[in-house]
Amino acid sequence: xxxxQTAEREITYAEAVREALSQAMEADERVFLLGEDIGVYGxxxxxxGDLYHRFGPERVIDTPISELGIxxxxxxxAITGMRPVLEFQFSDxxxxxxxxxxxxxxKIRFMFGGKATVPMVVRMPGGSGTGAAAQxxxxxxxxxxxxxxxxxxxxxxxxxxxxxxxxxxxxPNPVLFFEHKLLYKTKGIVxxxxxxxxxxxxxxRRLGSAAPVVATSIMVTRTLAAADALAGxxxxxxxxxxxxxxxxxxxxxxxxxxxxxxxxxxxxxxQTLGIGAEISAIIAESEAxxxxxxxxxxxxxxxxxxxxxxxxxxxxxxxxxxITAILRALVAGG
Amino acid sequence: MPKNSASEPRxxxxxxxxxxxxxxxxxxxxxxxxxxxxxxxxxxxxxRGLIHGTMHLSIGQEASGVGAVTPLRxxxxxxxxxxxxxxxxxxxxxxxxxxxxFFGKDTGYCRGRGGSMHIAxxxxxxxxxxxxxxxxxxxxxxxxxxxxxxxxxDVCVVFFGxxxxxxxxxxxxxxxxxxxxxxxxxxxxxxQYGMSMPVARAMAVPxxxxxxxxxxxxxxxxxxxxxxxxxxAAHEATERARRGEGPTLLECKTYRLRGHSxxxxxxxxxKEEIEEWRRRDPIVRFREELTSLxxxxxxxxxxxxxxxxxxxxxxxxxxxNSPQPDPAQLEQNVxx
Numbered sequence: 001x002x003x004x005q006t007a008e009r010e011i012t013y014a015e016a017v018r019e020a021l022s023q024a025m026e027a028d029e030r031v032f033l034l035g036e037d038i039g040v041y042g043x044x045x046x047x048x049g050d051l052y053h054r055f056g057p058e059r060v061i062d063t064p065i066s067e068l069g070i071x072x073x074x075x076x077x078a079i080t081g082m083r084p085v086l087e088f089q090f091s092d093x094x095x096x097x098x099x100x101x102x103x104x105x106x107k108i109r110f111m112f113g114g115k116a117t118v119p120m121v122v123r124m125p126g127g128s129g130t131g132a133a134a135q136x137x138x139x140x141x142x143x144x145x146x147x148x149x150x151x152x153x154x155x156x157x158x159x160x161x162x163x164x165x166x167x168x169x170x171x172p173n174p175v176l177f178f179e180h181k182l183l184y185k186t187k188g189i190v191x192x193x194x195x196x197x198x199x200x201x202x203x204x205r206r207l208g209s210a211a212p213v214v215a216t217s218i219m220v221t222r223t224l225a226a227a228d229a230l231a232g233x234x235x236x237x238x239x240x241x242x243x244x245x246x247x248x249x250x251x252x253x254x255x256x257x258x259x260x261x262x263x264x265x266x267x268x269x270x271q272t273l274g275i276g277a278e279i280s281a282i283i284a285e286s287e288a289x290x291x292x293x294x295x296x297x298x299x300x301x302x303x304x305x306x307x308x309x310x311x312x313x314x315x316x317x318x319x320x321x322x323i324t325a326i327l328r329a330l331v332a333g334g
Numbered sequence: 335m336p337k338n339s340a341s342e343p344r345x346x347x348x349x350x351x352x353x354x355x356x357x358x359x360x361x362x363x364x365x366x367x368x369x370x371x372x373x374x375x376x377x378x379x380x381x382r383g384l385i386h387g388t389m390h391l392s393i394g395q396e397a398s399g400v401g402a403v404t405p406l407r408x409x410x411x412x413x414x415x416x417x418x419x420x421x422x423x424x425x426x427x428x429x430x431x432x433x434x435x436f437f438g439k440d441t442g443y444c445r446g447r448g449g450s451m452h453i454a455x456x457x458x459x460x461x462x463x464x465x466x467x468x469x470x471x472x473x474x475x476x477x478x479x480x481x482x483x484x485x486x487x488d489v490c491v492v493f494f495g496x497x498x499x500x501x502x503x504x505x506x507x508x509x510x511x512x513x514x515x516x517x518x519x520x521x522x523x524x525x526q527y528g529m530s531m532p533v534a535r536a537m538a539v540p541x542x543x544x545x546x547x548x549x550x551x552x553x554x555x556x557x558x559x560x561x562x563x564x565x566x567a568a569h570e571a572t573e574r575a576r577r578g579e580g581p582t583l584l585e586c587k588t589y590r591l592r593g594h595s596x597x598x599x600x601x602x603x604x605k606e607e608i609e610e611w612r613r614r615d616p617i618v619r620f621r622e623e624l625t626s627l628x629x630x631x632x633x634x635x636x637x638x639x640x641x642x643x644x645x646x647x648x649x650x651x652x653x654x655n656s657p658q659p660d661p662a663q664l665e666q667n668v669x670x
Contacts, residue, residue, distance in 0.1 A: 063510070064509065064510065064513070066506040066510060068502060069472045069506030069507055070510070072473045072476060072506075073473075073479055073510060074476060075473050075476055076413075076461075076473035076474060076477040076479070077476035077477070077480040078476070079456075079473075079476075079477075080411070080476070081484065082480045082484070099466060099503070100469075100473075103465075103466050104464075104466070104473060108462070109669070111444060111447055111448040111452040111454070111462070112444050112447075112448060112452065112456060112462060113443065113444035113446075113448065113667065114666065114667035114670075115443075115444070115454065116461070116462075117670045119670075149669070173669050
């Protein structure tokens with residue numbers, strides 16, 4: 001029988017995040033959590049759960065509704081030797097804290113000539129699909145990936161949720177950790193012992209000979225479902241989970257395109273000026289360009305705020321059938 | 335802090351004098367002169383085309399910077415503003431490295447990456463000037479929280495202007511600091527204008543310190559051009575913070591004798607008003623006070639002034655002769 005440390009259990013994505021937080025706090029007394037309703041309430045999505053009771057109110061700090069203030073609190077604590085992990089209830093709320101995240105956290109190390117470090121993590125759920133409408137459903141990760149000084153990650157599986165979060169907490173830089181609301185209850189194999197998934201590394205989720213698809217967050221799940229459907233038609237799609245938007249794993253992308261000669265990028269954020277444009281440009285500027293047999297395709301969120309009505313909400317972001325259809329066309333040659 | 339043997343009668347005049355030795359007082363004067371000379375040299379360097387970029391001079395505000403920092407221990411922290419040269423010198427920074435930063439040189443505090451608005455001396459407890467009005471206020475909450483969690487006993491003094499008091503960051507920071515009883519002294523340097531906007535048109539209450547009541551913390555108003563008054567209030571606030579009794583909002587009424595920045599043509603205030611404040615010059619006032627107290631002769635204060643001028647001249651020379659940063663290293667330190 002495996003002992004508790006080597007055991008692999010099926011746990012949820014939310015439990016995996018909580019386990020990472022718990023193990024980081026056990027290992028390092030500088031690590032603490034702060035956020036709105038993360039204490040007795042257990043977090044708006046229940047992610048922090050019982051951590052308040054296990055670690056106490058001094059390390060699981062319930063804050064007033066002051067996003068700018070608590071973001072600055074994390075910055076100040078980080079530059080003076082602590083390792084804050086901040087939670088925003090919805091990633092949309094980070095916009096109330098843009099000043100501290102973008103003007104302060106991202107730039108302090110550079111502005112000070114390398115004489116300060118800002119080891120902080122901001123965790124927050126993004127994405128649509130819960131009927132929360134336009135101000136609680138956005139996918140804003142590309143905004144932040146545009147800012148030098150920030151790191152941006154998006155775990156798609158429970159395994160990566162734990163491993164990427166532990167790596168983010170270890171990292172000496174500000175890391176924005178975009179969870180996905182619809183993934184919180186999904187289950188996966190997660191080792192009980194602490195482990196790290198390096199920031200900046202993509203992973204091939206499904207090996208294939210036809211068009212690789214680069215996907216992020218929940219779009220990885222949908223793309224794998226599309227790939228399974230297409231396998232029955234003899235189309236063998238390769239699926240890459242990007243995991244980190246900044247730093248971005250160029251070699252994995254380039255290698256895959258060289259092998260298959262095609263590329264589709266699937267993401268929930270608004271398609272226009274999004275991560276798909278960056279990945280397309282990376283390929284177009286790389287040695288993989290000569291290997292392309294068809295134009296690169298993007299499938300992202302529509303150019304609209306997220307609507308409330310569930311039919312409209314689904315229509316606003318890529319669904320499995322949309323991915324299947326575009327892949328079929330791409331492999332057919334155009 | 336060492337007590338002057340002859341302090342008994344002086345104490346009756348100014349309670350601060352019980353806490354400051356003659357040597358301390360001379361050091362305060364020296365720092366005020368260093369700030370004045372630094373700012374004048376900065377201005378001259380700009381006129382001579384030796385620097386690019388902008389700057390915000392604190393001429394006229396030397397007493398609030400030096401007075402608020404003097405009660406601090408070396409391990410205590412400050413957070414500063416875009417008008418931050420004075421705070422940096424008050425905390426003990428080396429003018430050579432400051433000027434080198436101002437000149438954008440690789441030898442500067444921030445290796446030329448920050449410039450005037452981002453001078454920081456992290457090792458010396460200065461966690462940085464800030465280009466964003468009110469930007470340091472929420473950061474101070476984290477510094478105070480960190481001190482409290484680490485039980486270091488360190489206090490954080492965060493400077494901001496009257497303009498920053500109308501930012502949302504002010505409200506969030508003061509509330510958080512107060513509910514968590516953090517060791518922070520919020521020092522508002524009310525220099526009467528947020529760029530061109532007079533305080534009376536920007537706030538519905540007469541004093542920034544009046545707002546302290548909303549956060550359940552003491553609000554103290556002092557003559558910001560009176561070094562001993564600033565010191566005394568800052569000392570009390572610092573001690574209170576160190577005892578774990580929470581933050582204080584200290585408002586120093588002062589005036590910037592120069593414009594907001596180099597683009598300022600003083601269209602929003604009168605020459606008479608500027609002249610009226612010039613007569614309240616904090617350095618002249620402190621120097622005369624020390625002379626009348628008998629702890630400084632006119633010759634001795636002239637010597638302090640001359641020595642400060644020499645130090646600044648040497649700092650400018652150091653900066654001019656320092657190497658430029660290497661563009662090949664541009665992307666260094668974006669990440670740790």
